[in-house]
Amino acid sequence: MEFSLAERPIALSDRRWPDAGVTRVPFWVYTDVALYEREQERIFRGPSWSYVALAAEIPEAGDFVRTSVGDVPVIVTRDRKGAVHVVVNRCAHRGVVVCNAASGNATTFTCPYHQWQYASDGRLLGLPFKKGVGGHGGMPADFDNAEHGLQQLCVIERNGVVFASFDHGLASLEEYLGPTNLGWFDRVFDGRPLRVLGYQRQTVPANWKLMFENIKDPYHASLLHVFLVTFGLFRADNPSKTQMDATGQHSVLVSQRSEQREVTGTDDIKRVRHDLVLRDPTLLDPVREFPGSATVVMQTIWPNLIVQQQSNTLAMRQLVTRSVDEFELHWTYFGYESDDEEMTQRRLRQANLMGPAGLVSIDDSEVMRLAQQGAAVGQHHEALLEMGGADLDDTDHMVTEVAIRAFYDHYRTVMEL
Amino acid sequence: MTQSAPARSRTSWGPLDGGSVRELYDDYAALLDDGHYEAWLDLFVAGATYIVTARENIERGLPLATIRCDSRAMLSDRVDALTSTQFFARRIARHVITAIRPVGVDAGSVDVTANFVVFETLVDEATRVHSAGTYADQVVVTDEGPRFATKLAIYDAPLVPTSMIVPL
16 A cells, blocks of 8 residues: 655745745745744734724724734724723733724723733733732732733824834834835825725635735736726726835835726737726716826735725725735725715725725635635745846836835845745 | 514514515525526616625724615626626525515515525535625515615625625
């Protein structure tokens, strides 16, 4: 009888990036469990600003929402004085999840197991039987509440957007984003109070980096997204540009829609439907609302955020890693407090384009699933990133994969690969 | 055996026949699952609204939906996308609709609630529960029989498994 031995796992220390460098991505980056653990440590629990919430989600004292930084569950809270805190949602005693509600209002959090009670900023306020009962038991005399709080993250807020980091010595968000990407960020978050419209969430059976690759890749959008192409919202011949920060970790993809008409940019697209017209044109009635000519601005902010502006649909797409081959995508749609009812309705209708049932974004979640399936059986193979050359420079067109190359250039530095 | 108070005070079907409403929901499930989208669209009146949203948005009083169609024409645009522009892996959906009850009645319409479970089977994968939730609909009397004037599908789990291809 013959036994076929399963392939022995390759140690991370034996992994070697392909010699071709930035134009190749080995498929093991999507499947290696040890690499995923290193990502959690060096990226998500390392020196990076993770998006956690919009301040408008927790407007009042005591408001909180639950979310995650990497795969660590956290609570974003607003204390009695109005300050925002981010604390790990795990009791310092026995590790029980302290807060179960997805959102709510509470100025203290009490662990259900032994009633340890914490303040909004994570400080341990007290615990039952600390001094024992009837002279029995109790914590040691030198037990210090100050040493047993919920772990606190460093918090930063800019124009209503809250970021957090496990690294308390990180540069400011302004320095982190760099001037170009900060400028695009401030275009949407210009200080006007935001209004949260609601949530869409989905689980995607793919490695989290495939989501960033997708948004950093304008090349695919002009081919895969037939709906966008058909209605002129995004096309290869539209005026476009890709701009990175100095490190390559953040990038922005900017484009400008055109009218629905047959042009050279659609010649290579087999599935494009020139005959398709909307039976209810109010589904797509975008209006210009920002200075300048851009109608699509997709910004990826390392390590877990995509700021989406497609026409008038504005959303934070937050990545939550779950395992090497699964992530969650949390979409928080918003507008501005100053929006009139017509604009709010327009944003709500245009949300049809995006999310787990999006007329456009369904294409992406489906393709990412298939990309993961391909990677899982291609351990000794690699992806090719040569569209637009092998450079890492900003471009003024969308027929390029440069932002993915820049992303992995930075990734390799952080991960020492 | 005792009945609960809400069951005893159950609203009547008013202008509708309960059996024909059951048939409306059965047709809804069968036409969707078999991909007969044009016939499925005919189950809605022209001015119908069709909204799918997560329970958390309802509970938090937030207006966003996952699918929002303000008219049957907009729902028809969605069907066009489903059948001609969207890319997705082939799958089979099975709608199971139960507990169809009248909860409010007016001259020409009845508010109806029901539970749904949608099973999803992708090629090469085991069947899984895609979603479960409730409908809060308004059914009206027409010459062709009962039709949906509003359909609101509220799914319970906030996380949609990968994609929502087939409407709920």
